[in-house]
Structures are given as structure tokens and as C-alpha cells.
Amino acid sequence: MERPADLAAAIDAAAEVLVGVLDSAASRHHISVSPTQLRVLSLISSRPGTNVNRLAELLDVVPSSASRLCDRLEATGLLRRVADPRDRREVRLRPTAAAEKLLRELTERRHRAVQAVLDRMPPRAQHELLLALLAFGQAAPPAAAEQQTDSAVRTA
Template sequence: MRFAAALPGGHQRDDGRGHQVERPADLAAAIDAAAGTLIAVLESAALRHQVPPTQLRVLTLICGRPETNVNGLAELLDVVPSSASRLCDRLEATGLLRRVADPRDRREVRLVPTAAALTLLGELAERRQRAVQAVLDRMPVRMQHELLLALAGFARAATSAPEQQTDPAVQTA
């Protein structure tokens, strides 16, 4: 896939095999800009909620980790436990979170999202998907397919071990 048309002043070079590739800095800048745009689209879908973004993040983290307690949440958020506890207090006061004793160890208190929290997160996910779909609908089908392939490749590369290359500045297009 070639990104030169999307890059202001994009520079291409031949990789020695007849493929045109972008300079990594230009490509990284274009991806960063696109990621910023995607984040803005996703955040715009969340603006309709009365729940602050930090609290939405807490609910999302707790939903993905059913064994979470306040100390675990503090680690996930990289904050001190007292700050995590205050966040939980606010969520509990709005009816989005409950603290329950762990049935295996009554000394442990688990954080559990309420049905209202699950509904809220479900609505948010639907709104975000609709917002992204609205943007995709304005793209040609071919570009949608190329974007999907590129994102899948990016995800694979991000989760795999880095390979040794003879010239790390040269990437195939």
C-alpha cells in the first residue's frame, strides 16, 4: 500500500526490489495523524454520556477483568489506591459500580459493574461503531478493504516479536 498521496511532501524511494516505500518518519506521522482522527471520532461518540472519560475507562477495565479489586484497578490506572478508591466511590454513588465481597476470600472486595454500567458501555460501543461506520461509508470500498488489511497487518506486527532485518529503515510496501 502506498501512502505518498496522503502525505504532505511525502517522499518515496525504491527498496531495491522495485517497490516504492515511504520514509518511516513520514509514514509514522501519517499514521499518528490518522490515529488522532480515529480517536476524535470515537471520543465524539462518547460526548453524549454524562459519565466522564476516566470513569468510562474504569468501567471498561473492570468489565474486562472480573476479579479486579481497588488495588488491582490502581495498578491498571497507574495511580495510588486512594485515588482509585475515590473513582470507585463516584461510580458507586451514580449506581454504575458495586463493591462485593469475594466469595473465596471475604477479606477481598471485588469491583462489579452494575446492569446500568453494562447498558451504558453497550450503548457507547454501538455509538462508536456507528461513528466509525459513518466515516467508512464515505470511503470507496477498495480503500475500506485496504484499510482493513493494513490495520490487520499493523496489529500482527505490533503483537509479534520484532524480526532482525538487514536494513530496518526499509519496509516493503
């Protein structure tokens, strides 16, 4: 395959297709929470002990906005606020069992959707894609690599 004239644009377009596959896996199954709420759940699930201020930093929002998101998630039974045993003034955010189940189901649906596309690709292309994505991940700046843990639901 010949290198496209604008490689970055071609990769961006391919990434949009991947995001579309991932999005469709979530939207076809009528997820009851918004993409932002899913991102919050993913962030706190992957970062035990997160508090509202840290969540606000991760989301790049003011703490009051992060707190309102947590209020809505707590009202739906997907999030708990618990006192830190070392400092009772500090409140930690914890996903509930229902939230963990929701995230697990979403991940499984997304994996099945990606696998369906991979199954239509030749094995060699699958392997080359994996190698290219791994190399891309290693070349990405550290801040982008840290954000990968919540990418599973960022676009959901």
C-alpha cells in the first residue's frame, strides 16, 4: 500500500471509523447513562480513591460540575461517596457493583463489535494493525498514554 499524501488525515479518518464502531456498540444497546457519565464511571473505576477535585482535573471541569455529575450518578445507584478512613474530611468516589457491571458489559459489547470488523480482515492485516497501534501508543506523549485508561467509554 502506498503512503497517502496526507498520512495524518488518513489516520484520523480511520480512527473515526474505529470510534464509530465503538460508539455503535454502545448505542445499539440503549445505555441508560450519558457518555460523560460513562467516562466518569470509567475514570473512577480505573483510579481507586479518586475524589471530586481529582475527577474535576481529569475531566478538565470545575469541581462543582464534577460534583453535580457525581450527584446524578449517585442518584441512579452507580456511584457511592465514601469517607477516607485516614482522613474523614476527605470523600472518595467508588463505582457500585451495578456500575462495574455496566462498564464490563459495555467493554464486552465493544470488543465483540471490533472483533466482527477484525474477522473481515486478513490475519496479516490484523497483526500489522496491532503492531502499528502499539507503536503509536509508545510514541504518544505520556499525558495521552495516561488518558488511555478511560478511552473505553470516552466515545460511548
